[in-house]
Amino acid sequence: MTDFLVRRIARQPRGAMARIALGLALAVLALGIRLSLAPLIGMGAPFTAFLLAVLVAAVFGGVMSAITCTAVLAAGGVAMLAPFEQPVMLRRGLLSVTFFVASCGFVTWMVALLRAALAREVAAREAERLLKLELHHRVKNTLAVVQSLAHQTFRDTGDVTTARDHFDARLSALAGAHDLLVDSAWRPVTLDDLATQVLAPFRPADPARLVLDGPPTNIPSEVAVALVLCLHELATNATKYGALCGEQGRVRLAWALDDSGPRSRLELEWRETGGPPPKPSLREGFGTRLLSRALSSQAGAVSVLEMTADGARWRAGFEV
Template sequence: MKNTVQALPIADAAVLDVPDRLPALGNATPEFFGPDADFDGIVTLAAGFVSAPVSVVSLFADQDQCFLARLGTSEIRAPLKRSFNASLMAHGGDALLVSDAGADPRFSDIETLGGAPDLLSYAGAPIMIDGRPVGSVFVGDVAARPDWPEDLLQRLEQLASLAASLIKLKEETRRRTLAAEAISRDEKRHALALDAANVASWLWDISTGLISGNDTFYRMFGVQPARPLSARKFFMTVHGADRKLAIGRLRRALASGKEYDGLFRTAKSGRWLLGRGRVHERDANGKPTVFLGINVDVTDAQIATDRTRLLLRELNHRVKNTLAMLQSLARQTLRQTSDPAAFMDAFAGRLQSLSEAHGLLSDHEWGVIRLKMLLEKQIAPYAIDFDQQVEIHKDEVQLGPDQAVGLGLVLHELATNARKYGAFSVPSGKVVITARVVAEEGQGVLNMTWHEMGGPPVAPASRRGFGSVLIERSLDKILGSSVHVEYLPQGVTAVIRLPL
């Protein structure tokens, strides 16, 4: 400890420019928020040592000294330059005692607290953090004090050490609080993101056997109320058909340490869930203690996948049937003509008919299509003016794949014949189509008629060919169906019966 004889003149100290002074203060307390009641006990103890009228715990800022606690003054801030604390800083880590500033010319221009009272005596100890003085605990009097106790500076140093510890503790608490708030914000943001994405998250405490999760988890598995549940009850929420496989995969993940990956249905709703998870914590022996998992509802994707598989099977079936039909059409067409050009013309038209029917079915995912759509696709290319030459009276009829393909071929043959020889060969010709659904023994049956009028007179003998045979046999695959064609002089009439 040193006294006033060893104090440096303030004008020569350059104490405000000491390197690392402000960084040390910033590491300890990055912001000064004013007086802090936690330091009031320190100034009370310091003043009580010598019955001093003024006692202060201060921090040294850039140009000012800021008072964390004070007795005997209302100021909370004072200039640091030309102050006792500036001289204290010049001492580095030593305390300072001034008995009578008025009798020492080195302190003649000192500004003590920036206002009343002006101190003549001073005793202070630096608050040291990271080896740098960042503040002080000091007492003062407006009168000279030649009788300062010998152990005063030692006691002030103890209080300064206490203040330094308190500052560090408060800063550590502040940083931990900020970190905890940041974690809390991240957790809330994470929870909101999971909820928005409809992701269930859960944690299995293997030591207690309890599983807890977020709100989405309880909602997804149909568990109410939302509280921890036993692992056994959790596994019972998995659909019985998928439970054994799901539990087996989870056990293998626990045993191997690899990630769990499973797809299963819930027992309550039957919705498909994708599960992912892994061991999150282990004990000292490497035994799993905590397992963390998530689930995502993939019902829509699973339905789409199943539908795709169904469509692929249906498409495979249709391709085989179509190839068989094409082979039959090619053979029958060749039997009717040996002229390659005539063969290509007849075969290409029938191939186009199949393509149109397949295109419609494909657009509707091989489900059902409306009769009106099929009529327009198969007939419109052959009519001179579809709207003027085709009159349709029908019920609302939906056709399955076999019905659409077979009926499409019939309509194609009727339309091409009408174009070559019948109602569509002249602008005045017309085709009237009537399609009604009747119930026979609980099953819907389509009764449809095709009647041509206004075209050239019909000669039956000259019209009989493969086209006529194809018309009558295109629906052979559909049980109970039939096509009967009459070559009446006024125009071709076809009667079609098609179970739906």
């Protein structure tokens, strides 16, 4: 019941006419009740009974409703006190009207402050509810990713120690992605920042051997985690078996944004050159499955991995 009243008080009727009509209806009701009580209590001091109507109008209709109710009741109260046969009665009537209007103004102001506070409270509650739902959704997604990583890493492995090291490295990459997303409040992050953070542990002494080339491009948060895992897998393989394991090999991560279609499309290419002949580490197993499936949930996703004489070449595209 309390929550209902809070929400109702914080919400104004739609449209100015509706608020004016509410104030007018409450004023007419208050005047009718006061006139019906006249035979019992007389016509003196009618304004005291009208404050409750203004309070209700301010609470449920807002400032415009309260002003309408105040104006109608002030005019009605003056009519009930007229005619002023003596100057003393005139002064008393004017003072009564002035006091009534001032009291209504104070009540309206206080209720407006209360309504604003309640509106903020309702907004905060709604934001908290949405945050809990979003957190629940993201935690479930993250746990699903971790479960998949564990299952794929330890499946059909004979070397538990090596598999555990691989799993720890993938979890670290996943944690780095989440750090970046948290810093951006789960809004889109730039691909350059994402790639720079993921590839930082793999950078050789010569920065020219690992090049990032592409325009400023925002990546949705739901794509960032999958892309981080793909780049981490490519960089790990390049460091252990590919272009970055020797002194001559180079890696170039390039991307381009195609805006010619109804939706923008991002095209990426990881290209290794000058490395040793490829080994089957990335040709089969977890790496291949990850690179081919991690981005499959995105609209228009395409992912192709090739093993050339110089090293791995991975091309991917999806709508952003």
